[in-house]
Amino acid sequence: MPEVVLGERKTRAQxxxxxxxxxxxxxxxxxxxxxxxxxxxxxAGLPGARYDETARIVVxxxxxxxxxxxxxxxxxxSDVAVAAEAAATLDWLGHDVYARYxxxxxxxxxxxxxxxxxxxxxxxxVAAGMEGALPSVVAGLISAPIVAVPTxxxxxxxxxxxAALLAMLNACAPGIAVVNIDNGFGxxxxxxxIVLTRD
Numbered sequence: 001m002p003e004v005v006l007g008e009r010k011t012r013a014q015x016x017x018x019x020x021x022x023x024x025x026x027x028x029x030x031x032x033x034x035x036x037x038x039x040x041x042x043x044a045g046l047p048g049a050r051y052d053e054t055a056r057i058v059v060x061x062x063x064x065x066x067x068x069x070x071x072x073x074x075x076x077x078s079d080v081a082v083a084a085e086a087a088a089t090l091d092w093l094g095h096d097v098y099a100r101y102x103x104x105x106x107x108x109x110x111x112x113x114x115x116x117x118x119x120x121x122x123x124x125x126v127a128a129g130m131e132g133a134l135p136s137v138v139a140g141l142i143s144a145p146i147v148a149v150p151t152x153x154x155x156x157x158x159x160x161x162x163a164a165l166l167a168m169l170n171a172c173a174p175g176i177a178v179v180n181i182d183n184g185f186g187x188x189x190x191x192x193x194i195v196l197t198r199d
Contacts, residue, residue, distance in 0.1 A: 001189055002026060002063065004089075007056075008033035012041060019046055019058065028061030030092050032085060032185045055084035055184075063094040068195045070095045071121035073114065073138065075104030075128035078153040083127045085184030086149065086191075090125075093192045105133045111141070118142050123191040127184065129153025132164025139173035145194060146176045147187045 005018040015031055022029040039051035042058045049060035070090050074083035080101050087097045098117055103110040118124055119142045127149040128134035135148035150164035161181035168178045179186040
């Protein structure tokens, strides 16, 4: 797993220095949690870089393509930023990403429509807030391992994602691993390691 820059709570100059150091050594670079104010300027200062505003990621280059298909789904459009962070990271890591957003249990027919595509994935990252039920549903539908990401989306009783986190930790469907709240990057890193160790 290559080194990645966490942009949160860093100045633009600090992020730029880290990205340039990484690019000089490896020929690629990635920074997560980069603000919309800093992202375009940072991308402009790095060869071949771009800023993904939804994922809040600055990316330049990437690892060789693996041909491995990894799914990323989320329960609702409010969860897209977390799912996009996972998807952009997985793409940078060289994987083929199948993404479906807004397929939560409130519209369960949409996840059923995606079942065949998800069955073709080696691992599936599932992000959900509110009651955090989607990872259990997906794990019950397909054979691939699930990396569950609770998001901080929900009303007061969601406690900033804690309710979804506890629900995912208590899921009855087997084959689910859970990362921290809003940690799309951590989910991508874990999925990446799963598929590499399975080869």
